[in-house]
Amino acid sequence: MSENETRDAGFDEWLDAAEEDEAYYLECPNGHGSLPPRQVCPDCGATDLEEVPLPGTGEVRTFTVTHVPTPAFEEDAPYATAVASFGPVRLTGQIAGIDLGDVETGLEVEIEVTVSETTGERVLALTPV
Amino acid sequence: MSDVRVAGVGLTPFGNTPERTSRDLFAEASITAFDDSGVSRDDVDALLYGNFMGELAEHQGHHGPLMAEAAGIQAPATRYESACASSGTAVRDAVMRIRNGEDDVVLVGGAERMTNLGTAGATDALAIAADDLWEVRAGMTFPGAYALMAQAYFDEFDGEREDLAHIAVKNHENALNNDKAQYQSAIDVDDVLEAPPVSEPLGLYDACPISDGAAAVVLTSEEYAEEHDLEAPVAITGTGQGGDRMALHDREYLARSPAAREAGTEAYTDAGIDAADVDLAEVHDCFTIAEVLALEALDLFPIGEGISAARDGRTTADGDLPVNLSGGLKAKGHPVGATGASQIAEVAKLLSGDHPNSEFVADATTGLAHNAGGTVASATVHVLEEVSE
Numbered sequence: 001m002s003e004n005e006t007r008d009a010g011f012d013e014w015l016d017a018a019e020e021d022e023a024y025y026l027e028c029p030n031g032h033g034s035l036p037p038r039q040v041c042p043d044c045g046a047t048d049l050e051e052v053p054l055p056g057t058g059e060v061r062t063f064t065v066t067h068v069p070t071p072a073f074e075e076d077a078p079y080a081t082a083v084a085s086f087g088p089v090r091l092t093g094q095i096a097g098i099d100l101g102d103v104e105t106g107l108e109v110e111i112e113v114t115v116s117e118t119t120g121e122r123v124l125a126l127t128p129v
Numbered sequence: 130m131s132d133v134r135v136a137g138v139g140l141t142p143f144g145n146t147p148e149r150t151s152r153d154l155f156a157e158a159s160i161t162a163f164d165d166s167g168v169s170r171d172d173v174d175a176l177l178y179g180n181f182m183g184e185l186a187e188h189q190g191h192h193g194p195l196m197a198e199a200a201g202i203q204a205p206a207t208r209y210e211s212a213c214a215s216s217g218t219a220v221r222d223a224v225m226r227i228r229n230g231e232d233d234v235v236l237v238g239g240a241e242r243m244t245n246l247g248t249a250g251a252t253d254a255l256a257i258a259a260d261d262l263w264e265v266r267a268g269m270t271f272p273g274a275y276a277l278m279a280q281a282y283f284d285e286f287d288g289e290r291e292d293l294a295h296i297a298v299k300n301h302e303n304a305l306n307n308d309k310a311q312y313q314s315a316i317d318v319d320d321v322l323e324a325p326p327v328s329e330p331l332g333l334y335d336a337c338p339i340s341d342g343a344a345a346v347v348l349t350s351e352e353y354a355e356e357h358d359l360e361a362p363v364a365i366t367g368t369g370q371g372g373d374r375m376a377l378h379d380r381e382y383l384a385r386s387p388a389a390r391e392a393g394t395e396a397y398t399d400a401g402i403d404a405a406d407v408d409l410a411e412v413h414d415c416f417t418i419a420e421v422l423a424l425e426a427l428d429l430f431p432i433g434e435g436i437s438a439a440r441d442g443r444t445t446a447d448g449d450l451p452v453n454l455s456g457g458l459k460a461k462g463h464p465v466g467a468t469g470a471s472q473i474a475e476v477a478k479l480l481s482g483d484h485p486n487s488e489f490v491a492d493a494t495t496g497l498a499h500n501a502g503g504t505v506a507s508a509t510v511h512v513l514e515e516v517s518e
């Protein structure tokens with residue numbers, strides 16, 4: 001992220017933590033998981049949310065290989081995007097560290113923070129375990 | 130409670146007119162709708178107007194009064210933004226205003242100018258219908274989101290790209306004699322399968338085009354229609370709206386659309402009908418897979434069976450439930466803010482016998498319009514019925 005840009009409170013702190021292998025989710029007293037920035041559990045309305053470590057590995061539930069990107073990923077295409085489940089939460093991330101043809105549903109992944117080849121911005125990535 | 134009549138409808142051609150402003154497009158659609166309705170502009174109580182990307186495409190906010198002025202009406206005007214479901218949402222509110230007696234005549238519609246942004250710019254603009262922090266910044270595009278759903282569907286139900294291709298072929302076929310459609314050209318299954326990939330498993334012909342266009346509909350109360358002796362043979366008898374979590378990854382089932390199911394169930398109940406009573410449907414096929422998910426969410430086909438409906442000839446023009454006789458978003462085009470209102474216009478014309486494809490549904494009395502926003506975090510469904518005199 002460029003130095004002079006305003007950060008997105010909650011989200012950028014989460015990426016900072018993920019870079020230190022300390023990714024977390026927010027858990028309400030009823031066990032619902034969600035992602036920051038968040039003050040209210042979207043499932044039940046509870047407001048006492050606690051940061052809980054995200055499981056170290058997740059599983060790809062679906063994926064796509066994108067050939068026509070937004071301008072922010074022009075130099076990155078083609079790339080794979082996946083939805084992966086980590087315990088009670090699911091995340092959308094860009095697959096890294098594996099040939100595009102080898103991405104499949106069920107793949108075990110862990111969270112990594114990479115940067116866009118186009119913009120240098122941080123990207124939530126998923127790499128095979 | 131008053132019944133709501135469709136008094137007049139107007140559409141611009143949908144397509145590639147980058148130089149035309151949305152105010153110009155909407156003016157044209159409104160003129161056609163007023164001419165068709167026989168309603169005086171002086172009688173309009175409100176304009177409800179759908180638009181999604183006006184800030185990005187035209188550096189223009191505050192569309193309500195701008196569009197009232199463009200349409201030549203002196204009435205309060207409000208813009209509705211629910212991504213691709215913007216004007217479907219506007220239609221729903223217009224129906225409720227007339228039903229509760231607040232308004233007698235509402236002009237409802239929408240417009241979108243998109244092609245001036247180019248493919249990259251429009252891809253960027255469409256992506257903002259998703260969660261910017263958690264989806265877009267990971268590289269998810271709008272086609273990418275539907276590709277994620279398509280892959281999830283294939284994994285769960287054994288469909289394949291060729292099944293989806295039959296949907297694109299069908300919708301192109303339906304648009305052949307729709308002179309407002311962006312594509313009036315036939316394609317075959319091989320064309321779809323061999324098209325360049327956009328976001329696998331979806332290719333160029335699985336996706337709706339980037340389109341400019343506008344739609345306008347004049348809705349009135351039944352009493353107003355009778356007092357003014359309007360020819361308004363179609364009523365909106367059911368309305369429903371559903372919602373869901375913003376991000377696709379927060380859905381329990383990635384290949385289902387509960388918001389559309391919620392909207393459909395509410396609309397059927399409101400109209401006092403069942404899914405089995407539907408004679409024709411315009412559904413939100415922004416991508417081929419979206420038509421499948423819509424047919425299943427609306428209970429028109431069982432879960433896991435919507436994918437073969439086009440291939441088996443069930444939803445083709447001569448099938449037992451024609452779907453997207455207008456050509457759908459796929460071939461008619463998808464000027465985002467205009468789409469929901471345009472579906473109402475198409476269904477009304479199909480039911481009243483004024484549509485180029487009305488011959489395929491000569492006995493139809495009940496039609497459905499399904500409009501969806503984002504990865505279906507927003508959905509509206511309307512039931513339209515021919516009024517028996």
Ligand SMILES: [Zn+2]
Nearest residue numbers: 028032041044
């Ligand atoms: Zn909760």
